[in-house]
Amino acid sequence: MPGSTEICILGSRELTEPFRGVGLAAAITDADSVLERAVELGQGSYKIVFYAEEYYPLLREFLLRRGGGVFPTFIPIPSVGDGERYATQRLRELIKKAIGVDVYWEAK
Amino acid sequence: MRLNVNATRMELLKLRRRSAIATRGHKLLKDKLEELMRNVYLLVDEIQALRKEVEDALRKAFARYAQAVAQRDPRVTDIATSLPSVKLSIEAGTRRILNVKAPTFKPKLEGRIRCYGFLETSGELDLSLQAMYAVLEKMVLLAEKEKTLELVAEEIERTRRRVNALEYIVIPNITETIAFIKLKLSEMERGNLTRLMRIKEIIRG
Numbered sequence: 128m129p130g131s132t133e134i135c136i137l138g139s140r141e142l143t144e145p146f147r148g149v150g151l152a153a154a155i156t157d158a159d160s161v162l163e164r165a166v167e168l169g170q171g172s173y174k175i176v177f178y179a180e181e182y183y184p185l186l187r188e189f190l191l192r193r194g195g196g197v198f199p200t201f202i203p204i205p206s207v208g209d210g211e212r213y214a215t216q217r218l219r220e221l222i223k224k225a226i227g228v229d230v231y232w233e234a235k
Numbered sequence: 236m237r238l239n240v241n242a243t244r245m246e247l248l249k250l251r252r253r254s255a256i257a258t259r260g261h262k263l264l265k266d267k268l269e270e271l272m273r274n275v276y277l278l279v280d281e282i283q284a285l286r287k288e289v290e291d292a293l294r295k296a297f298a299r300y301a302q303a304v305a306q307r308d309p310r311v312t313d314i315a316t317s318l319p320s321v322k323l324s325i326e327a328g329t330r331r332i333l334n335v336k337a338p339t340f341k342p343k344l345e346g347r348i349r350c351y352g353f354l355e356t357s358g359e360l361d362l363s364l365q366a367m368y369a370v371l372e373k374m375v376l377l378a379e380k381e382k383t384l385e386l387v388a389e390e391i392e393r394t395r396r397r398v399n400a401l402e403y404i405v406i407p408n409i410t411e412t413i414a415f416i417k418l419k420l421s422e423m424e425r426g427n428l429t430r431l432m433r434i435k436e437i438i439r440g
């Protein structure tokens with residue numbers, strides 16, 4: 128995988144290609160192999176792994192199991208095209224877990 | 236629920252000490268919980284603004300990239316982006332927020348993004364990569380903030396469980412046991428006094 132050794136993009140070819148152009152490592156995957164790839168990246172030396180938010184439902188369990196591990200940090204980014212906004216949903220879940228109320232939209 | 240201890244003065248002293256420590260711990264944990272919650276509110280504000288900015292910028296960049304691919308041979312675009320001369324590195328560290336180990340990232344970008352020939356590639360490709368390059372730092376910052384929020388949320392859950400355990404189980408149990416021992420001791424004292432009075436009466440008689 129050419130590119131950065133510290134930041135990786137996990138997603139489809141359309142998503143990873145432009146990031147590869149600005150020096151990020153690209154891990155091309157699809158819905159069938161995304162979990163495998165995520166586990167692999169989780170054991171690697173990357174500090175941040177940005178993944179396409181469309182894969183969040185498939186990675187949810189894995190991310191929960193990772194729990195308090197700091198590196199690599201898995202962060203969802205919007206997928207190419209319109210789809211479910213899982214990144215926002217994930218944030219709302221986190222906030223609700225922390226303070227018991229969903230203040231994500233009321234905050235501003 | 237009363238604790239299973241002997242009703243002695245020694246146990247009473249021990250329990251009083253435990254009660255003082257538990258009350259102090261409860262207060263400290265509650266303060267910690269409040270501070271963590273304050274941190275969450277600050278993080279939510281920051282993340283909300285940052286995420287919107289990053290998502291908007293990425294959507295625009297993706298649209299431009301799609302145009303670039305559509306305008307020229309996709310293989311050319313693929314080759315153009317396959318060996319970038321930009322080097323992105325991050326200085327990763329950790330900092331502590333109320334005993335929560337949160338990550339810190341300092342991105343460092345070196346080199347030029349345009350390392351391909353302009354003849355066969357579309358102008359949209361330049362613009363899309365430029366937009367992508369511009370948003371990278373914000374993406375790294377977003378990663379730092381979101382991970383911190385995740386860790387703080389977990390710590391809040393843990394702390395809340397501890398506060399509740401102290402508030403509803405440990406402190407009430409100790410208080411109940413202290414009250415029981417006090418009653419038992421005063422009862423024993425009354426028994427002793429009565430016994431002494433009775434003995435005195437027998438000696439006199």
